[in-house]
Amino acid sequence: MADKIRQELFVSWSRLKAIVLAHEDTIQKRWKKRTALKRKQVLLEIDPKLPHEHASEISSVIKDEASARQEKRNDFLLPYVNLEDLSINNGTQFLGLLHARALRFPSEFAWFDSNTLGFGVAAGGVERYHGFSCAMVAFGDETTYGRVLEYSERLDESDKDSPDGAMMEFILQESMTFGNGLTVLETQAKLTALLLGVVTTILRDVDLTNLTPAAPLPAPEIPILNTTFQWQSSARLNALRPYSPPPVFNIDDIGILMNSQYEFAVQHLADLRTDPIYLAENLQAYYEHRIETLHGKAPQSLVQGRTVSLMLTDAYAFLAYYHVAKKIIHDFRIVQANFPNGPLRARELTKEYEDALKKLHPILGLLEERVSKAHHQTMCSSPALRSDGSLLRIKNYVLTFTPIGIIIRSTDAAFRQHGFTFASRPDDKLYTFLTFLLQEDETHLWQVGRIFDQLDRLTQDPAAHRRISPLIASILSQWGVINDCKSILASHRPAVNATELLPAGVEQRLQKWKPLIGPVILRIDPDPALAARAFPISNFTYPKGLRDSTWAAKCEDVDAVFAAFWKAADRFLIKRCGNELFALGTQVVGPFIVAPTSWSSLVAPKVPVRTMPKAASLVPFGGAEQGPEVKEEPSAPKAKPKTRGVAAITVESKGNEQATETSLPLHRPQYRLGYTKCSQPYSRQQKTRKSHYNKVL
Known part of the structure; x- marks a missing residue:
């Protein structure tokens, strides 16, 4: 059965490649000239059963009974082949799919197609054959790709060092299970037949008997549309991946993503330490997303202490993790x-090579663990998400998952008597997909890329868009980057398997960086004295009003409160993060520290009143009737120096006896690279995230 399918696949693919090499330019021009409706008509002419909408397999799982999913098997085999995706965007996605699949041998897509099948298999939409003690080769050309190996059979019997079927499947991952491999061949055969049918329909008037290959055209560029939330870049990149060349391992791609997050971590910490307004924004966001705030009886000192502790620890933990990730990538290069x-x-990898690459597993694991835990809290207590009244209160004490919903319960002795649950709401798709990220089994089933894709489409609705708070959007952004890095790492062949659990992997492979990352992994109680320095956050807001000596004194008070907070925070951070991480934070923030603002120098000077000369003195020979004296007061110059925060300036005009309020620009040092004023935490990241993904593409 395998030999029959693979031979049919190779014949169809060879034919498709020859046609595309000879006539791809004509195919592209004719396809783009067609309207979206006419493109759909061509597709339906080849396969009348093509799904009409994007991600139709999602609807099959959410709406249909398990017994009915087998009837929609093709939806699970080729979820990216549907009328919506192949006809929109001026038809570019179809052309990208055609270019990639026609000019690259099917084995290059073997693991991508196998991973795509995972959801259909787990959801019951795809049933597979089972072959005992045998595997299917997942790389190579027509002589090897799709070949069935018994576990005891060597890939090359003439070579005593050649791996056998068991090693190929379980260690090197150069083979798939027989059931998966056979289904992948079936999937590729169906897709190749569809593409071949479409191109022959487009070229009905062209002689396809004598084909002369031309130089291959560059791959069509599929644009990633503008996004509001930075995490949507990851969502859309994943959604477009089926229409592009197959994913391959490239350490530079991981490096670009990690560098971008490291830069964000540095900028975030620098802003916290230099901008009182930015500090206040983050304190407010973290406070609003504390679970304890859902109950009015929570002690304020407890909530405030945890808020400050978590905000500071997150800032330094992410700096440490991304710093270590950069070092690991450098050492591997x-x-x-x-x-x-x-x-x-x-072939087995050398120990030096494998050990150097395996260090990425635990650091990405630490990042994912921290982001996942942050999502548990922010999603469950987000004011924006629960603005529709979905919160129910109960009395429980731990975090559990139940058929009726997600139960949040505190394990801290100081706040143990309160617990909360979010009721299950099947009609609320946004809520449903966000909760999938809370459950490891569901995340494994649906896959992060598929969940992000659904969230991206759902948040196109303004009402749903408003329910994603900036803090949740930031967490999803980091989750997307981490998932992309893990996907790139998983595409390495021969495979680099993470055999240890996360704690063992950290202990075994990250010993070199343990002084840097070790302290932030441990739990430490918050410092009440530090919380007293952080709240109320209004202390970090520069005043509005007339720019006089009183105004300057109030601005100086804000600076004094800000300095006192960081003096107390430094004592806490040395204890919490250790000397090495604290020194790293001091080092990266150092270039962004500016001299304190001299607020008294910005006080508007008193404007002298000038008396105009009498009219008669303006006439050479006099004789004009003398009028009353005219007094004129020139307006004061508007000074707009850069300062360390937002302060209001009032320029007084005695001519009309009214005060006009203007605001000092929010200080953003030169390193901001053109970022605009941040009214929400992390919002400045949105403008640069896309550029990093374009580099990857």
């Missing part, structure tokens, strides 16, 4: 330089 052509396929 040194080892990788010894393998200019890459490691050999179907």
Whole structure:
């Protein structure tokens, strides 16, 4: 059965490649000239059963009974092949799919297609054959790809070092299980037949018997539309991946993503330490997303202490994790330089190479663990998300998942008597997909990319868009980056498997950086004295009003409160993060520290009153009737120096006896690279995230 399908696949693919090499320019022009309706008509002419909407397999799982899913098997086999996705965007996505699948051998897409099948298999939409003690080769050309190996059979019997079927499947991951491999061949055969049918329909008037290949065209560029939330870049990149070349391992792609997050971590910490308004914004966001705020009887000192502790620890933890990730990538590049052509396929990796790359597993695991825990809290207590009244209160004490919903319960002795649950709401799709990220089993089933894709589409509705708070959007953004890095790492062949659990992996592989990352992994009680310095957050707001000596004194008071907070915070951070991480934070923030603002120098000077000369003195020979004296008061110059926060300036005009209020610009040092005023935490990240993804593309 496998040999029959693979031979049919190879014949169809060879035919498709020859046509595309000879006539791709004509195909592209004719396809783009068609309207979306006519493109759909061509697709339906080839396959009348094509799904009409994007991600139709999602609807099959949410709405249909399990017994009915087998009838929609093709929806699960090829979820990205539907009328909506292949006809929109001026047809570019279809052309990208055609270019990639026609000019690259099917084995290059084997693991991508296998991973795509995972959801359908787990959801019951795809049933597979089972072959005992055998595997299917997932790489190579027509002589090897799709070949069935028994576990005891070597890939090359003439080579005693050649791996056998068991090693190919379980260690090197150069083979798939027989059931998965056979289904992948079936999927690729169906897709190739569809593409071949479409191009022959487009070229009905062209002689396709004698084909002369031309130079291949560049891959069509599929634009990523503008996004409001930075995490949507990750969502849309994942949604477009089926229409592009297959994902491959590239350490530079991981490096770009980690560098971007490291830069954000540095900028975030620098803003916290130099901008009172930015500090107040983040304190407010973290406070609103504390679970304890859902109950009016929570002690304020407890909530405020946890707010400050978590905000500071997050800032330093992410700085540490991304710093270590950058170092690991740098060290791996040194080892990788010894393998200019890459490691050999179907061979064990050298220990040096494998150990250097395996260090990425625990650091990405730590990042994902921290982001996941942050999402548990922010999603469950987000004021924006629960603005529709979905919160119910109960008396429980731990975090559990139940058929009726998600129960949040505090385990802290100081706040143990209160607990909350979000009721299950099948009609609320946004809520449903956000809760999938709270449950490891559901996240594994649906996959992060698929969940992000659904969230992206749902938040196109303004009402749903408003329910994603900036803090949740920031967490989703980091989750998207981490998931992308893990996907790139997982595409390495031969495979680099993480055999240890996360604590063991951290202990075994990150010993070199333990002084840097070790302290932030541990729990420490918040400092009540520090919370007293942070609240009320109105203390960090510069005053509005007339720019006089009183105004300057109030601005100086804000600076004094800000300095006192960080003096207390430094004592807490040294204890919480350790000397090495605290020193790293001091080092990266140092270039952004500016001299304190001299507020008294910004006080508007008193404007002298000038008396105009008598009219008669303006006439050379006099004789004009003398009028009353005219007094004129020139307006004071408007000074707008950069300062460390937002302060209101009032320029007084005695001519009309009215005060006009204007605001000092929010200080943003030169490192901000053109970012605008941040009215919400992390919102400045939105303008640069897309550029990093464009580099990856």
